[in-house]
Each structure stands twice: as C-alpha cells, then as structure tokens.
Amino acid sequence: MTYEQAIKYLKSLTKFGINLGLSRIQELLQRLGNPHHRLNIIHIGGTNGKGSTTAMIASILRAAGYKTGMFTSPHLHSYTERFLINGEPIAEARLAQLINDIRPHLDNMVTEGFEHPTEFEVSTALALLYFALEETDYVALEVGLGGTIDSTNVVTPLVSVITNVSLDHMDYLGSSVGEIARVKAGIIKKGVPVVTAAEGIALEVIQQAAEANYSRLIRMGKDVTWSPLRQESNQGCQEFKIEGLQNRYHVRLPLLGSHQQINAATAVAAVEMLFAGGGHPAPAAAVVEGLRTVQWPGRLEIIGKNPSILLDGAHNHAGALALKQALLESFPGRRFIFLLGMLADKERSKVVAELAPLARAVVVTRSNHPRAGDWTRLADHAKNYLEDVIVIEDVQEAVKAALDRTRQDDILCITGSLYMVAEARSVLGLSDKNHSGTAKPE
Helix, strand or coil, rough: CHHHHHHHHHHHHHHHHHCCCCCCHHHHHHHHHHHHHHHHEEEEEECCCCHHHHHHHHHHHHHCCCCEECCCCCCCCCHHHHHHECEEEEEEHHHHHHHHHHHHHHHHHCCCCCCCHHHHHHHHHHHHHHHHHCCCCCCEEEEECCCCCCCCHHHCCCEEEECCCCCCHEEEEEEEEHHHHHHHHCCCCCCCCCCCCCCCHHHHHHHHHHCCCCCEEEECCEEEEEEEEEEECCEEEEEEEEEECCCCEEEEEECCCHHHHHHHHHHHHHHHHHHHHCCCCCHHHHHHHHHHHHHCCCEEEEEECCCCCECCCCCCCHHHHHHHHHHHHHHCEEEEEEEEEEECCCCHHHHHHHHHHHEEEEEEEECCHHHHHCCCHHHHHHHCCCCEEEECCCHHHHHHHHHHHCCCCEEEEECCCHHHHHHHHCCCCCCCCCCCCEEECC
C-alpha cells in the first residue's frame, strides 16, 4: 500500500467504533511478537493535560540523550504525528509499510473468529511495534480513553502518571468523578510508582488503588511543589520553580497557563521516579533543557502580533476553566474574540458559560468530525451572554470573519475541538511548521 492507501485503510477502521476491552489488542500484539515487552514505558493518563505531560516527559528524556518514542492522539495535521522518535514523526513510507505488515494479522484474526480491532487498537499496536523495531530507550505512552480497558493498558510501565480527573466521556467512563477516577486508576500496576495531580475524591480513589497495588504514590502539591516567577505572554512562555523529589529546578516553559506548571511538575516527578528506579538522580540539566524546548501545538499556542491569535484545544469544561484562567492571567484587561467549534458529546453549555462572558464577539463554526452533531447549538448558548454571535459552517470562512472582528489590541482565541483547531491552524498557514512535540533550539 502507498501511504495514502494505508491511511485510508486505517481510517476505515473507525467503522468498528469505540469498542473498549483488551482481548483484541492482546491477541494482535501476540501475533506481532509482543513488542511491548521489549519497551521501557512511562504510561500517562488523566482527563486533561496528559498530552502536554507526555510531550514534556519525552522532551526531558530526549534532552538527556535517550532515544525516546512518544505516542499521542489525536494528531493535528498528519497521522504521522502520533508516532514520534526524538521529536520526529514516523516517515510516511515506514507507516505504510507497518500497516501493510499488520493487515494480514487483522484479516487472520477475523477469519479465526476474533472481533476486528478498532482504529485506535491498530494504532496502538503499530506504535509499540515501531518503537520496539527502532530499539528506543524509553517510550512516553499516552492513554487513549479512560484507563482500565484502554488498549494502551496492555503495558507494564516503569512509572504510571494520572494527571487529573474531571467529567469527560461520561457515556463510556462513568457519571461521577469517583467512577471516572476508578477507570483512570486502572493503569496502576503492582509495584509500579504512580505520579498524580488529582485532587479530592479522585485522589482518594487513586490512593486506594495505589495502596492495593503496593505502588508508591507521588502527589503534586504535596510531595512535589512549584511556584510561579513570571509570565511573558507576548513570548508565549513562563518561568517558575519546581521543588522536586531529588532537585530544585528553575525552568522556562514555552507554554502559558498555570495548569502547565502543574503538568511540568508532574512530568518532572515522573522522570525523577524513572531514574530513581535505576538508583540514579534525574539529570537536572536535561530537565531544564527538556522543558525549555518542549512544544505542544494547539494548546495555548500564540501566533502573530497585532492582533495576537491564540489556539487551544479546550474541548471540555475543565479545559475551558484552564483556558479562562490562563487568558485572565496572561492578558489582563484585554478583550477576546472567540472562534468556537465543539463536538456534540461535550459539555458545550458549560464551556460557553466560562468563555463567552470574556468575549466581545463569538464566531461559531463546525468541527470536521462525525461527532459534530448539531454544532449550531453553540451559538444558542453564546447568545445568552452577548449579542455579537455569528454562525459560519466553513472553518476557513469562519477564521476570516473572526479576524475581521478582531481589533489591534484584541486577542483572537480559536478553541474547542482539537479537530477544528487543527483545521484553523492549517488555514492560518501553520500546518507545515514543527509540531512534533519538541521545538528546535533557540
């Protein structure tokens, strides 16, 4: 298969939907020689921030000189972005080759009476096979959905990370934070240390799971702390201190928002525990350098000046709260124009309630995704807070309309579904820029 044919085939597997469980991925990996058994993995789950934390962990390990794989989803512009080694996406030809190699195993599974693996299960198996064949030193592996029966949960990691827990994907994970936390805590393995930034009932559930598995629990805000120094919103970066388990770090992070300070501290604690398992302290210089050079596009990403444009995939209520706080902290006294597009299965009214009161105008657009549903309902919610709300289905036209409404001192904030943010990013001419999870050195 060519790359285009391979991606078309991979995307065709979405017809199998979200089908949670481990039996299919276990069978597929066994047929591939169990590549995950040859990998040193850091497993990262949580509701929000798990992608950022994964990118930070991978960047630190890369700065320490290790050949580091990173698997995240979804991608922004190319499927190859999901499979990175030392910040570089997999080559299109290599991705096509691996899909070509895996496909006979999928066909044989169906012939022998197994359910067909889903798109995400095949992507997970592909990632694990790729990283094993490339003999990576470490792999930062992001959970897809939940934890207990997410396809990534076939691995036994060196460190488990649960960033936080809030309400999301309730049709799959549970109707309360406690229920969802129990699913997230499913990635905790016996004797494997756990790092978490969860709070309240979620922390209680994770603590119980850690105790049941005889796993050391490292808590953000108690065992590891951080303190802000300054933010440079025009430069899109911030400085703060992290009081880790082994060292103190003065870091400069090219990501805005106090929630990214928590994510960075979580990443540092995970790396410290990783090295502690080998009896060595984490390399402090690599921690500082890895955080300095990390990049996570589409998450509080600032482009341009006069006007400034900010892109952020705040796709649920907790994400909207973090975005709101970051906007108020980083741009005090400024007015915002919002371009919004969200999927139907998200808490759209709650997201709008956080962001619309900050807005001078709101443009609502459609996310190019099957779960977009009745996307215009966003506009109905926004009209409860301001009059200047317009609806434009085409993202390119919506970006143009939002820019037309943005004055020189305003901030245009493009947010909601990461699928829509990615499309807007392409409209703004950014799809060919580095978006591999690590920035090139300054």
